[in-house]
Amino acid sequence: MDSVIGLEIIEVVEQAAIASARWMGKGDKNTADHVAVEAMRERMNRIHMRGRIVIGEGERDEAPMLYIGEEVGICTQENAKDFCDPQQLIEIDIAVDPCEGTNLVAYGQNGSMAVLAIAEKGGLFRAPDFYMKKLAAPACAKNHVDINKSATENLKILSDCMSRSIEELVVVVMDRPRHKGLIEEIRNAGARVRLISDGDVSAAISCAFSGTNIHALMGIGAAPEGVISAAAMRCLGGHFQGQLIYDPEVVKTGLIGESKESNIARLQEMGITDPDRVYNAEELASGDTVLFAASGITPGTLMQGVRFFKGGARTHSLVISSQSSTARFVDTIHMNDTPKSLQLR
Numbered sequence: 162m163d164s165v166i167g168l169e170i171i172e173v174v175e176q177a178a179i180a181s182a183r184w185m186g187k188g189d190k191n192t193a194d195h196v197a198v199e200a201m202r203e204r205m206n207r208i209h210m211r212g213r214i215v216i217g218e219g220e221r222d223e224a225p226m227l228y229i230g231e232e233v234g235i236c237t238q239e240n241a242k243d244f245c246d247p248q249q250l251i252e253i254d255i256a257v258d259p260c261e262g263t264n265l266v267a268y269g270q271n272g273s274m275a276v277l278a279i280a281e282k283g284g285l286f287r288a289p290d291f292y293m294k295k296l297a298a299p300a301c302a303k304n305h306v307d308i309n310k311s312a313t314e315n316l317k318i319l320s321d322c323m324s325r326s327i328e329e330l331v332v333v334v335m336d337r338p339r340h341k342g343l344i345e346e347i348r349n350a351g352a353r354v355r356l357i358s359d360g361d362v363s364a365a366i367s368c369a370f371s372g373t374n375i376h377a378l379m380g381i382g383a384a385p386e387g388v389i390s391a392a393a394m395r396c397l398g399g400h401f402q403g404q405l406i407y408d409p410e411v412v413k414t415g416l417i418g419e420s421k422e423s424n425i426a427r428l429q430e431m432g433i434t435d436p437d438r439v440y441n442a443e444e445l446a447s448g449d450t451v452l453f454a455a456s457g458i459t460p461g462t463l464m465q466g467v468r469f470f471k472g473g474a475r476t477h478s479l480v481i482s483s484q485s486s487t488a489r490f491v492d493t494i495h496m497n498d499t500p501k502s503l504q505l506r
């Protein structure tokens with residue numbers, strides 16, 4: 162899969178990032194999102210693959226593009242039957258978040274990215290648009306920390322695994338009222354908390370890279386972003402666990418249906434019989450081959466944001482592959498016109 166679409170998916174996230182970055186700081190999150198979706202879809206539909214969106218712009222906003230179930234790839238082009246034989250093409254499932262951190266882009270803040278994950282058909286968990294309790298940590302803590310344990314216990318385990326004191330640990334938590342108790346507990350245990358307003362995919366993946374000064378992600382974010390994070394963590398060997406949150410009382414606001422009972426019924430309809438199940442990275446991204454790609458829209462912990470210059474733009478992306486066991490940082494100059502000079506760095 163790597164060799165067929167590896168390079169192309171870099172362009173998919175790059176194009177989405179460039180489109181969205183033009184709306185950076187304009188205070189218009191819908192447009193920042195919409196242009197990323199359009200650009201991602203346009204580039205994706207030129208790839209020789211039979212793709213299906215399994216996590217997309219779906220349920221939350223009834224989006225007309227990159228919706229769950231949409232088929233993408235070269236066969237969707239007009240007159241495709243003249244030049245494309247679907248039987249010859251690889252069938253893949255795709256999870257996308259063309260603009261992860263729409264608020265961050267709209268308000269010119271750090272940490273937004275265009276992101277996607279790919280696996281062969283059936284290789285990604287079809288997460289409903291629910292919340293998910295998440296725990297991410299570096300590879301050395303994999304299967305030692307546990308989402309069923311308290312934050313205090315996990316911080317002790319993490320400090321042992323990382324051979325550092327709890328005071329030297331930094332935990333990212335989304336700045337939400339639902340996390341008041343969690344934040345207090347982490348601080349009381351001695352660790353330091355980095356609060357983020359949005360963008361928990363970046364935070365989860367950052368745990369797998371030393372040097373980011375992010376050692377864990379704890380708390381509740383969205384489930385689709387959980388699957389995308391899990392895909393990267395599965396390839397990187399980092400720790401990731403997720404548990405769906407179906408009780409509106411836990412999160413109080415947001416994406417969730419009107420009652421716990423109706424949410425459980427909806428999960429059952431989707432074939433999720435145990436709503437309390439804890440999924441690990443390998444279960445959320447179970448494909449034999451998993452690919453992850455992201456491109457910074459605004460600057461972040463892992464990637465730089467899009468930088469425009471006269472006649473072009475420069476992007477910074479990350480492509481992670483389970484097949485080749487690689488995490489590639491890709492620095493690309495996009496030339497619209499022939500520039501008079503190109504900056505080396």
Ligand SMILES: O=C(COP(=O)(O)O)[C@@H](O)[C@H](O)[C@H](O)[C@H](O)COP(=O)(O)O
Binds near residue numbers: 382
């Ligand atoms: O920050 C986020 C928003 O994503 P997007 O809508 O693509 O810009 C995600 O990283 C979070 O995982 C998540 O969507 C969020 O926590 C759920 O919403 P909220 O009710 O505001 O916490």
Ligand SMILES: [Mn+2]
Binds near residue numbers: 258260261262386
């Ligand atoms: Mn998102």
Ligand SMILES: [Mn+2]
Binds near residue numbers: 258259260261263
């Ligand atoms: Mn988004």
